[in-house]
Amino acid sequence: MSSGGVFALSIHADYRCRHSGACCSADWDVPVELPVYRTLQEAVERGRLQPQAEARHLAPFVVEPDLPEGAAAMLERTARGECVFLDRGSKLCIVHRDIGEAALPATCRYFPRLAVRDNRGTFITLSHFCPTAASMLFRPDSPLSIVAGPPAFPPGDYDGLVVTGNDLPPLLCPTMLMDPSGYSAWESHMVGRCSMTDCSPETVVATLERDARVLRTWRPGGQSLSEAVRNLPQGLVAPEPQRTLDASLVLYAQAMQAIPDDLRPLPDEDGLDTAFFRLVNSRWSAFYTPLNRFLATKAFASWTAYQGRGVSTIVRGLDAALAIVRVESARLCRDAGREIDAELLRDAFRCADFILNHLAVGEDLAEAWSSAEA
Numbered sequence: 001m002s003s004g005g006v007f008a009l010s011i012h013a014d015y016r017c018r019h020s021g022a023c024c025s026a027d028w029d030v031p032v033e034l035p036v037y038r039t040l041q042e043a044v045e046r047g048r049l050q051p052q053a054e055a056r057h058l059a060p061f062v063v064e065p066d067l068p069e070g071a072a073a074m075l076e077r078t079a080r081g082e083c084v085f086l087d088r089g090s091k092l093c094i095v096h097r098d099i100g101e102a103a104l105p106a107t108c109r110y111f112p113r114l115a116v117r118d119n120r121g122t123f124i125t126l127s128h129f130c131p132t133a134a135s136m137l138f139r140p141d142s143p144l145s146i147v148a149g150p151p152a153f154p155p156g157d158y159d160g161l162v163v164t165g166n167d168l169p170p171l172l173c174p175t176m177l178m179d180p181s182g183y184s185a186w187e188s189h190m191v192g193r194c195s196m197t198d199c200s201p202e203t204v205v206a207t208l209e210r211d212a213r214v215l216r217t218w219r220p221g222g223q224s225l226s227e228a229v230r231n232l233p234q235g236l237v238a239p240e241p242q243r244t245l246d247a248s249l250v251l252y253a254q255a256m257q258a259i260p261d262d263l264r265p266l267p268d269e270d271g272l273d274t275a276f277f278r279l280v281n282s283r284w285s286a287f288y289t290p291l292n293r294f295l296a297t298k299a300f301a302s303w304t305a306y307q308g309r310g311v312s313t314i315v316r317g318l319d320a321a322l323a324i325v326r327v328e329s330a331r332l333c334r335d336a337g338r339e340i341d342a343e344l345l346r347d348a349f350r351c352a353d354f355i356l357n358h359l360a361v362g363e364d365l366a367e368a369w370s371s372a373e374a
């Protein structure tokens with residue numbers, strides 16, 4: 001990869017907001033930077049910008065002590081948890097519609113993009129909490145690969161993890177760093193494994209666990225790390241048969257522990273094992289492609305690579321993401337009283353990324369997953 005460019009997965013490369021309204025009604029805190037706050041405040045005062053009809057009685061900005069760093073205000077929300085600037089009928093953002101995209105707070109401009117910028121370039125994946133992004137996992141028209149210069153993501157200063165020259169590169173294992181080209185080779189290798197459409201996501205994870213174990217034995221002085229990645233065994237590893245949901249629930253519980261107490265969802269696990277094996281498992285093979293693509297979105301542009309302690313940590317993160325999808329699929333099928341289908345699986349991806357990207361603390365997840373290096 002050339003340095004300094006923007007890279008994304010092919011399935012995300014033409015992303016654009018389709019106005020589902022999901023992110024603008026998720027009851028999230030949306031911080032507003034000072035210049036943006038001034039612009040919005042002035043537009044409100046001059047009557048160029050008005051909140052949605054049901055929120056006209058509210059002050060559109062929350063100004064209080066203890067705002068996040070860099071924020072001059074927060075956007076107010078309705079009792080339904082909607083941003084006051086969401087037009088309920090059209091699902092359009094009133095700020096974007098009436099005074100332009102440039103007036104949006106950074107959170108709004110960049111969501112659902114999740115970026116990592118390092119000395120190789122800017123790497124962008126998406127949060128599949130966004131229903132449009134989640135639907136892209138199912139698209140029939142786009143083989144999975146890493147693409148340079150994706151049309152949806154022009155060069156820019158994307159919000160995200162910024163790795164500077166003072167930061168360490170990703171670790172191969174707790175005692176060995178990777179060089180940039182070696183890490184790029186490993187990232188591409190993981191995406192390549194995830195591009196297989198005819199094997200289960202459990203096979204992808206088991207094979208990557210083996211690949212990570214082999215790669216960790218690399219030492220400088222012989223072949224380069226990139227060559228070592230290219231020379232990894234070709235064969236796939238059969239996963240251990242899973243006769244219960246227990247192993248997935250353990251990884252799910254670990255992710256829950258990474259969520260701050262005041263945000264952690266209440267436990268809701270009754271009947272999930274039965275639901276998984278009655279309503280999900282028999283249809284799982286129909287969804288290998290979107291499931292493997294979901295894994296790819298965790299392997300690519302990975303924050304865990306920089307926050308964790310090696311390549312096995314990254315793969316443990318993939319395993320955990322899959323476990324959470326299994327648990328959420330079981331829960332959604334149990335509640336709907338029907339077998340898994342594309343709609344329920346899409347919602348399971350949304351739930352999984354809500355946990356992984358919006359509730360849990362990334363450093364805490366990486367710390368927990370680093371136990372894979374033992």
Ligand code: SF4
Nearest residue numbers: 024083085086093108
């Ligand atoms: S300002 Fe617009 S994009 Fe941002 S949360 Fe509100 S409605 Fe959504």
